[in-house]
Amino acid sequence: MTNRQLFIAFWTILVKEIRRFTRIWAQTLLPPAITMTLYFIIFGNLIGSRIGQMGGFNYMEFIVPGLIMMSVITNSYGNVVSSFYSTKFQRHIEELLVSPTPNWIILAGYVLGGSVRGLLVGLMVTLLSMFFTELQIHNIWVIASIVFLTAILFSLGGFINAVYANSFDHISIIPTFVLTPLTYLGGVFYSISLLPEFWQNVSLINPILYMVNTFRYGILGVSDIDIGVAYGIIIGVIIILFSYSMHLLNTGKGIRS
Amino acid sequence: MTTALSITDLRKVYDNGFEALKGISFDVQEGDFFALLGPNGAGKSTTLGIVSSLVNKTSGQVRVFGHDLDKDASKAKCKLGVVPQEFNFNMFEKVADILITQAGYYGIPAGEAKQRCEFYLRKLGLWEKRNEPSRNLSGGMKRRLMIARALMHEPSLLILDEPTAGVDIELRRSMWAFLKEINAEGTTIILTTHYLEEAESLCRNIGIIDQGVIVKNTSMRNLLQQLNTESFIMDISPVQNKCPVIEDYQVTMEGDHTLLVEVEKSQSLNPVFAQLSEQGVEVTSMRNKSNRLEELFVSLVDKTLDESAEGGQSND
Numbered sequence: 001m002t003n004r005q006l007f008i009a010f011w012t013i014l015v016k017e018i019r020r021f022t023r024i025w026a027q028t029l030l031p032p033a034i035t036m037t038l039y040f041i042i043f044g045n046l047i048g049s050r051i052g053q054m055g056g057f058n059y060m061e062f063i064v065p066g067l068i069m070m071s072v073i074t075n076s077y078g079n080v081v082s083s084f085y086s087t088k089f090q091r092h093i094e095e096l097l098v099s100p101t102p103n104w105i106i107l108a109g110y111v112l113g114g115s116v117r118g119l120l121v122g123l124m125v126t127l128l129s130m131f132f133t134e135l136q137i138h139n140i141w142v143i144a145s146i147v148f149l150t151a152i153l154f155s156l157g158g159f160i161n162a163v164y165a166n167s168f169d170h171i172s173i174i175p176t177f178v179l180t181p182l183t184y185l186g187g188v189f190y191s192i193s194l195l196p197e198f199w200q201n202v203s204l205i206n207p208i209l210y211m212v213n214t215f216r217y218g219i220l221g222v223s224d225i226d227i228g229v230a231y232g233i234i235i236g237v238i239i240i241l242f243s244y245s246m247h248l249l250n251t252g253k254g255i256r257s
Numbered sequence: 258m259t260t261a262l263s264i265t266d267l268r269k270v271y272d273n274g275f276e277a278l279k280g281i282s283f284d285v286q287e288g289d290f291f292a293l294l295g296p297n298g299a300g301k302s303t304t305l306g307i308v309s310s311l312v313n314k315t316s317g318q319v320r321v322f323g324h325d326l327d328k329d330a331s332k333a334k335c336k337l338g339v340v341p342q343e344f345n346f347n348m349f350e351k352v353a354d355i356l357i358t359q360a361g362y363y364g365i366p367a368g369e370a371k372q373r374c375e376f377y378l379r380k381l382g383l384w385e386k387r388n389e390p391s392r393n394l395s396g397g398m399k400r401r402l403m404i405a406r407a408l409m410h411e412p413s414l415l416i417l418d419e420p421t422a423g424v425d426i427e428l429r430r431s432m433w434a435f436l437k438e439i440n441a442e443g444t445t446i447i448l449t450t451h452y453l454e455e456a457e458s459l460c461r462n463i464g465i466i467d468q469g470v471i472v473k474n475t476s477m478r479n480l481l482q483q484l485n486t487e488s489f490i491m492d493i494s495p496v497q498n499k500c501p502v503i504e505d506y507q508v509t510m511e512g513d514h515t516l517l518v519e520v521e522k523s524q525s526l527n528p529v530f531a532q533l534s535e536q537g538v539e540v541t542s543m544r545n546k547s548n549r550l551e552e553l554f555v556s557l558v559d560k561t562l563d564e565s566a567e568g569g570q571s572n573d
Contacts, residue, residue, distance in 0.1 A: 005363070008364045016358055092345050095346065098334065099359070100363060101363075256310075
């Protein structure tokens with residue numbers, strides 16, 4: 001295929017993915033907006049006013065970056081895992097497998113599709129947060145880069161989950177039992193400096209902590225961890241997940257007999 | 258003549274140890290209408306699955322118009338269109354979107370894809386349904402949608418895995434006419450079917466696969482010539498209470514008005530008419546029994562079952 005044909009194939013997958021989640025907006029875009037509004041009201045306004053300062057900021061300001069990242073993470077992951085699994089389940093993955101579209105284009109299309117949903121929901125939550133607090137911008141480049149890298153990373157994670165899934169139960173196990181606990185324990189609602197030293201060290205093996213803190217740094221200029229280390233870890237994990245996803249596609253795991 | 262599909266020593270062993278293909282080889286020439294027949298579980302769908310890149314082969318080589326499916330997958334896949342046995346499109350997408358998306362996977366720009374979409378939907382009688390979600394189509398329409406989808410990139414080789422399964426006779430005949438038309442225009446077609454009448458009517462060459470080996474690979478004409486006897490159905494009058502006797506011929510009554518006469522290759526039909534005439538029986542019409550291929554197919558497959566331990570392969 002020529003470069004133009006490759007781009008058309010990639011664009012086709014991307015547009016198909018965007019069309020899918022916008023067609024079912026009541027399932028994909030509305031719920032995170034409602035959930036995050038409730039978080040802002042309950043944790044930020046009602047409980048937050050009694051908590052006082054966290055990391056030098058009022059509680060609402062502190063949790064907003066974490067909640068934006070939480071919505072980016074869950075929606076990027078959720079989009080690819082459900083879309084690619086449905087594609088497998090309904091067997092229309094075969095449309096792609098018989099075509100000359102190379103595996104890396106298939107992966108890029110699905111991952112970017114998931115990232116677009118994650119970023120769109122992140123933007124919606126950001127706009128909603130502005131009704132509750134005055135949003136600061138400490139470093140726009142850090143904000144843009146970390147949110148994009150996070151969306152890519154969790155889209156790749158969702159893809160791998162979808163490849164291994166053999167039932168609809170399997171696509172909810174990782175989000176429920178792994179992703180949600182890691183997100184809640186990833187410094188969304190608190191600074192890890194509040195934890196005893198042992199639990200601070202345990203928290204450092206949670207990759208979501210690095211994403212949330214880097215994003216918080218971009219907005220508020222404060223972080224529990226070193227930003228350079230965070231970028232290194234996130235990019236490293238993306239490379240590993242991308243390589244593994246390509247291996248799964250090339251060997252046909254879960255999609256070819 | 259160019260070889261459209263060349264399969265060499267193709268072998269497939271599934272993870273559970275089942276050997277679905279035991280090193281099959283056959284070629285399909287450009288422009289051919291080729292039938293790949295076999296009983297359920299013979300290896301037809303595995304073979305077509307490997308050619309379509311939906312099944313990983315264990316060993317062997319597949320070439321599509323000279324392009325190796327391993328080394329030059331992109332060019333090989335561009336030449337190939339696949340109509341699978343089971344519906345495999347997104348049931349929530351609109352008919353036209355399915356076709357345009359499929360064209361996109363082949364790098365066809367949207368404008369051209371829309372033109373081709375209209376052309377093939379009109380050709381297959383689905384244009385009025387273009388904005389319907391595909392799940393709303395009838396079974397026959399879904400089959401036609403899969404054919405239209407497979408043609409969007411205008412492949413030189415079209416593979417159809419039981420395209421008329423569950424389709425009513427009228428629609429089946431219109432699909433046959435369409436397939437004949439695109440074959441006449443130069444598209445090589447490989448067909449699997451359980452309707453042997455379909456294979457006999459459409460295909461020029463035939464491969465019969467059983468238990469993972471090719472038991473016959475020859476022209477339809479050669480294969481049919483191997484029949485020692487031919488069956489004729491004769492409509493007769495007046496109504497007969499008992500079966501007329503025709504010396505040296507095997508005759509059975511198929512109904513009050515119908516006789517089934519078995520005629521060996523060495524025999525003439527004249528004595529049949531003469532003897533019936535002597536008995537006051539008039540033949541009002543006569544036709545071949547249409548399941549000649551079925552008889553051969555059953556005999557070949559039965560033979561393979563008997564010889565399965567040997568695993569032989571014949572190519573005429």
